[in-house]
Amino acid sequence: MNRVAVIGTGTMGRGIAQVSALGGYEVVVYDVFEQALANAITLIGASIDQGVARGKIDRETAVAAKARLCITHSLDEAAQADLVIEAVPEDLKLKQDLFARLDAVAPRHTILASNTSSLSINSLAGSTHRGDRFLGLHFFNPAHIMKLVEVITGDDTSAETVAAAAEYVARVGKTAVFCKDTPAFIVNRVARPFYGEALRMLGEGVADVPTIDRLLKSVGFPMGPFELIDLIGCDVNLSVTQSVYDAYFQEPKYRPHPIQRRMVESGRLGRKTGRGFYDYQH
Amino acid sequence: MKVIVVGEIPFLTEVGQVCLAAGHETHLYLAEDMQSAQENGRLWQQLSDADVAIELYHESLSDKRQLLRALSQGLSARALILSSALNSSATQAASWLDAPQRVVGFAVLPPLGATGVVELARALQTADAALAEAQAFWQEMGWETAVVADGPGLVRARTVCCLINEAASAVLEGVASAADIDQAMRQGANYPRGPLAWADYLGLDAVLGVMQALFAEWGEDRYRPSPLLRRLVMAGRLGEKSGIGFYVHKAKP
Incomplete structure (x- = not known):
């Protein structure tokens, strides 16, 4: 496997393109939005330069990686890669249409992968005729820093496809974990109680925000739940919680907490608005 | 101070180590050994002049109740009872005893360092003085305390x-x-x-x-x-x- 295509040049797409180029792959990026595509190479280059400045990437590697990056205005051309990784917005219809088109023009051997964090891999694979060469590659944000990739297998994903994906993940310097296609996969699911219990304890008056954060940091969590929600954004945190809850057909243990909605409706979204569970303006 | 610690691995050994390192006269008892009359007798002999009894038993609620009752019967009226509020609220633990005002709930989560933060919770029955003594006990060992509301597991x-x-x-x-x-x-x-x-x-x-x-x-x-x-x-x-x-x-x- 030599050529990787990344569809979508948002934060995740750019991060995936960056690590793929640094891992030695020829990378082609595509975006339906011309302006985003035009900016992508500059932004990825700047991010690689930042890695050099921080001593994380050596200069030669950076130059070589940048030389391996290019853009294309043609989705059909992007589809010619050995591995196509989709990182477009989380919309089932949008992704299914995209994969149906990629499937129609891609060579037989091409593996199609989705970076979805919330949609079913089987639901996406169903829009193609290559369920055996289809899987999820869930990178974490920021993709050029976070070490983990969840490799999600659909019902039809072949062992060869999983092995090829594992090799790709290792070559881009990440750790792969293997996961069945179930809602929220591993991390987004298992982490739910970290937020959910904190919100419930706050609601019950067990302790205040700084105390709950301090206690959880005292056993090794790098950030307390409320600090983390403020960083992620209360709106994003609520929408992830809601989507896991809905994906499990309103399983009560995943139910969002009224405090989450109140934070969002009052515009206290966290660091990005200057106020969330903490005040960042002073 | 004379401290009695009863519980199971790893809580018993880790909390015991904290008390020993602080220079307390510390007596450790494995909860499962309390079935033996001999071990029970050994514990009983140490209770009457103990200052603090720490219970860390998390499996069976009925055994926890039995253990706490045995401790409270052997301890003097001035002794402090710290009950691990992991598998019961402090209020529930206190409800089993004749002198519930001397019970304070607490929680630590191994692995523990030499110092750290201990969570303390007052049962509805806990006397103000007992909570203050519990705070002082941990603070004198170099630990920070966080008083939180009672309930299983605390935070x-x-x-x-x-x-x-x-x-x-x-x-x-x-x-x-x-x-x-x-x-x-x-x-x-x-x-x-x-x-x-x-x-x-x-x-x-x-x-x-x-x-x-x-x-x-x-x-x-x-x-x-x-x-x-x-x-x-x-x-x-x-x-x-x-x-x-x-x-x-x-x-x-």
Whole structure:
């Protein structure tokens, strides 16, 4: 496997393109939005330069990686890669249409992968005729820093496809974990109680925000739940919680907490608005 | 001070170590040995002049009750009883005793450092003086205290055991292997330990005790213990202390 295509040049797409180029792959990026595509190479280059400045990437590697990056205005051309990784917005219809088109023009051997964090891999694979060469590659944000990739297998994903994906993940310097296609996969699911219990304890008056954060940091969590929600954004945190809850057909243990909605409706979204569970303006 | 600590591994040894390091005259008793009349007799002899008794027993509620009652009967009226509020609220623990005002709930979550933060919770019955004594006891050993509202698990064990329970559900459903789930949580969410390795360290019986207590207290689905956790405990696979839990550990001699 030599050529990787990344569809979508948002934060995740750019991060995936960056690590793929640094891992030695020829990378082609595509975006339906011309302006985003035009900016992508500059932004990825700047991010690689930042890695050099921080001593994380050596200069030669950076130059070589940048030389391996290019853009294309043609989705059909992007589809010619050995591995196509989709990182477009989380919309089932949008992704299914995209994969149906990629499937129609891609060579037989091409593996199609989705970076979805919330949609079913089987639901996406169903829009193609290559369920055996289809899987999820869930990178974490920021993709050029976070070490983990969840490799999600659909019902039809072949062992060869999983092995090829594992090799790709290792070559881009990440750790792969293997996961069945179930809602929220591993991390987004298992982490739910970290937020959910904190919100419930706050609601019950067990302790205040700084105390709950301090206690959880005292056993090794790098950030307390409320600090983390403020960083992620209360709106994003609520929408992830809601989507896991809905994906499990309103399983009560995943139910969002009224405090989450109140934070969002009052515009206290966290660091990005200057106020969330903490005040960042002073 | 003379301190009596009764409980199970690893809580007993870790809290015992903290008390010893602080220079207290510390007597440790393994809870499961309390079935033996000889061990019971040994404990009984030490109680009358003890200043503090620390109970750390998390598996069976009826055994916890029996243990706390035995402690309170042997202790003097001035002694302080610190009851681990992991598998019962402090209020429930105090309700079993004739002198409930001397009981203060507390919680630590191993592995412990030399110092750290202890959670303290007052039972409805706890006297102001007893809470103040409990705070002073830990602070004099170099620990910070955080007083939180009473309830099973207090803040940290409640959160961590719910994470463990969710991870166990994912294993049961075949989402991923225990090792991959732990790896995912360490590297994808920067957790200090994988939840299942943490469970093996704490003891699956202790984790199950916390979940059962939360489920009994709130009656909510979110606290329903994972059947896998229950089965592992039934099979005696309690984690590191029994050589096998979610992982296989070195066999204990």
